[in-house]
Amino acid sequence: MWFLAWREIRHGRVRFGLTALLVGLVAFLVFMLTGLAVGLGDAGVSGLRRLPADVVVYAAGSEKTLSRSSLPAADGARIAAVPGVSSVQPIGQTMAQAKGPGASLPVALMGVEPSAPFAAPGLGRGGIVLDRTLEGKARPGDVLTVQPGGVRLTVAGFADLGSLQHTAVAQVPLDEWRRVQPSAVGAYLVTTSGDARGISAAVPGTDAVTKSEAVEAVPGYSAETGTLNLIRGFLLAVTALLTGTVFWIFTMQKEPSLAVLRATGARARLLVGSYLVQVALTTVLGVAVGLAFVAGIGAAMPAGTFSLPGGSAALSAVLLGALALGSSAASLRRLLTVDPLLSLGRNA
C-alpha cells in the first residue's frame, strides 16, 4: 500500500502539501486555543489548585468563592470532628493592592498558618511571600503597604504560589490577613476520606465542596474555559469537514486510476490501506506544521496566558488525527464501489 500511496503523494506534492498546510493552519488554531484554555484557566485557578485538599469548606451563601467566605474559628474543630477528616487548615483570601518602592502590585492575598504544610518557605510574622511571577517587581526586604487596611509587610521571598482570577498569589500569615480582612477564617482546606456533603451536614452554616468543584466555581473560570473549548470544538469540526471534503474530491478525481487498479485485481485492503496512509501522512504533516507554528508563537505570548503541556498537545493531536481519519472514511464507500469497467471505457 506504501508503493501506491507514497508515489501518488510524491507526484501530487503540491496538492497534498497544500492540504497538509490547511490542516496545519487549523491544527495551529486548535493548539493555540488549547494552550490559551490551559494557560488562562491556570491563571484563574492555579493558586487554588496547588493547595493540598480533598474538600474546601466555605461559608454557606458565599457562592463557593474564597474572597466572599467568612467562617468562625470554632468551625475548624467541628470539621475536624467529622468522621474521616484527617486534617483541617484555615485559609483566608482577599484581592488587594501591595504598594512598594518600585511598583504597585495587584495580589490575591492569601492568609495561611505559617505552620501549614503548604505555607511558603520563610513565611512568618510581618512577612509576605510573593508568587515568582512578581520577581523583578519587588525584592526581598522591600516593605509593601497592603490596601485595604494599610498593613505594612516585608517581602520574605518568592515561591511558586500560582494565581487566582489572573492575579498573582501572595501568602501572608493568617494573623496579618485578618488585619486586612477582619474575619476569623475565610475557608477551610480539609483532607478527608469521607465526602463533602457529610461535612456540610455536620457543620451548620458551611458549604463543603470537592476541590475540583471549588476550582470550577472560581469566578469567570468556567465561562472562560468553556468559551475557548467551544471554539476549539468548532475548529475540530472544521478539521473533520476539511479533510473529509478534500479527500472526497481527491477520490473522485482519481476514479479512473481506481477503476484500472480494480480491473487488474487490486483488493479492497490495498486500496483502503493506500488511501488511509495518504490521509495519515497528510494529517501528521499538518499537525507537525501546526505544532511548529504554535511553538514559535506560543513562546512569544505573555506569561500566564498560554501553556501547552505535552499531554494536552498530544490529546489535541490525537483528536485531530482521529477526526481526519474518521471524516475521510466517508470516501471509503466511493473508493470501494468504483466500477472496474471504467477502465475499458464507459461505452463497453
Add this chain to the structure above:
Amino acid sequence: MSTPLELRGVRHSYGDVEVLHGVDLVLKPGEVTALLGPSGSGKTTLLAVAGGLLRPTSGHVSVFGEDIAGLRLDRVARRVAFILQAGSLIPYLTVEENLLARRVVAGYKITRADRARAADLLGAVDLAAKSHRHPDELSGGERQRACVAQALYTGAPVLLADEPTASLDRVRGRAVMRLLADHARNTSASVLIATHDERALDLVDRTRSIEDGRLLTP
C-alpha cells in the same frame, strides 16, 4: 490440459437491451485470436465479460475449467490480464512503476528481478529510455506500448486486448501485434484482440467476427 478461456452461451444485457446474444468462444493455448467488428458490435462488452468485469446475464465463462462466476476479481486477474487502452496508465506512476504496480496489486513485494524483467519488457516495446517518465510525458503510441508491456508483465496465461493498435501507426501497430504473437507462441498464452484494424491480421492465428452481439460462423 483444460481450455484457457471458454465462453458458452454468453448473453449480456444493459437494462432491457441485450448486447451479447449467446456467444460461444474458445481460446486455445499459444494462439492469437482477433475479434473483428465495427464500433458498437459488442467487442468490448465481450472482453469485459470474458475478463470478469461484467457478469453474463446468462451462460458461462470459465478459465482453465473453472467458472469465473464463483471467483473474486483478483483471482480472475491472476489468470486473465487486460491490455488496456492508452489512457488507462496510472498518471502518478512512471512507466516502469505502472508495470511494477501489477506485482504490487497481486500482493508481491518488488524485487530486483521484477525490475529487471520490467526493463526487459520496456526494451522490447522500445520504451527503455522512457521508463522513468510519467504517462503525460509520453506520446499516445508510447502509452499504448506501455500498456502492452504492462499486460505482458503480469505473466497471465490469457490476455485480452481492446484495440491495442488504435493509436499506433502501421509500423508500430505491426510491432505490437508481432510482440503479442511472439508472446503467445513463446509462453503458450492465449490472446484475444478486439480490433477493427485489419492491417496486421496476417500475424494472428484466427479471426472471429462479431456483429450486433453475435459471433459469426468462421
